[in-house]
Amino acid sequence: MVTDDRLRAALTTGPFSLALRLALRASGLSLDRVQYRLAEREVPVSKTALSNWQSGRTQPERAESLRALAVLEEILGLPERALSALLGPPRPRGRWLTRAPNDMRADQAWARPDGLLRTLDSLGTTLAAVDRMSKVSVQVVCVVGADRVLHRVEHLVVLRAEQAGVDRYTVAYRSDLGEPEITAMVGCRQGRRRGDRETGFTTFELLLDRGLDAGELVTLAYTMAPGSAELYHSQRVGASTRVYGALVQFDSGALPVRVYRRFQSSVGETGCAEIDVRLGAAFTAQHVESDPAPGIYRIGWDWD
Structure with missing residues (x-):
């Protein structure tokens, strides 16, 4: 019998990764121990696969994985099909098909991912839950004032619900120069907020007006006000994104000596080329990509 309230709720609503993670935690078993018990019953599963299942990076799809999942439910003391009932259809494969919302792990996407995980945990959610909505398109407008301060970052995003009932979109922002304010929202309202001072997250x-059907699209707009002398804006783009665009508008009284764009496949990649971006007549610079590769896109500027 399942007694943990969060686990009981996850087994009802999903997603699969969250339910598995909570079930593992409730069992008190390490991944090594679970792997050993599966091997004892002649349904071996690698520790990496178990880790990927609970993080939401992959899910059991092949026949041998589904057989192992049935045994795993017994090992964790769950009812029959408690976890397998949460599995969606097999994930399509290939660049031009719908893919997992985010191809990067937290440690690939962010410096100091421990801060992100702490803020999510304080919200009672996980990275897997965040991926219940994926970005189909994202357009960002950064406005830099005459004081060289990044006054606002306007976001216009088209999101797709990856499962039924999704009613919120979780946004993460990191800066070493202070916490931003949310100054305007269209199509949503602000819910809970958490910060991690040590890492700047x-x-x-x-919050949406209602829960969405699986596959349903929605457009949201929101504005963040960093109010700090940032020298760039970085956007994490996942495999589901079809259009990415970033535009920076400068005050005519304070024009940068250089604007550039840069792409990193992960936060640990070094030596990435910086490509100059020309400033337009309206004192704007922009970078637009169609079917962008998953990774981190930065548009930055130098004053000296």
Whole structure:
């Protein structure tokens, strides 16, 4: 019998990764121990696969994996099909098909991912739950004033619900120069907010008017006000994103000597080329990509 309230709720609503993670935690078994018990019953599963299942990076799809999942439910003391009932259809494969919302692990996407995980945990959620909504398109407008301060970052995003009932979108922002304010929202309202001063993370929820059907699209707009002398804006782009665009608008009284764009496949990649971006007549610079590769896109500027 399942007695943990969060686990009971996850087994009802999903997603699979969250339910598995909570079930493992409730069992008190390490991944090594679970792997050993599966091997004892002649349904071996690698520790990496178990880790990927609970993080949401992959899910059991092949026949041998589904057989192992049935045994895993017994090992964790769960009812029959408690976990397998949460599995969606097999994930399509290939660049031009719908893919997992985010191809990067937290440690690949962010410096100091421990801060992100702490803020999510304080919201009672996980990275797997964040991926219940994926970005189909993202357009960002950064406005830099005459004082060289990044006054606002306007976001316009098209999101797709990856499962039924999704009613919120979780946004993560990291800066070493202070927490941003949320100054305007369209199509949503601000929910809970958490910060981690040690790592500079701010995580907040944007609440929708209603839960979405699986596959349903929605457009949201929100504006963040960093109010700090940032020298760039970086955007994490996942495999589901079809259009990415970033535009920076400068005050005519304070024009940078250089604007550039840069792409990193992960935060640990070094030696990435910086490509100059020309400033337009309206004192704007922009970078737009169609079907962008998953990774980190930065548009930055130098004053000296």
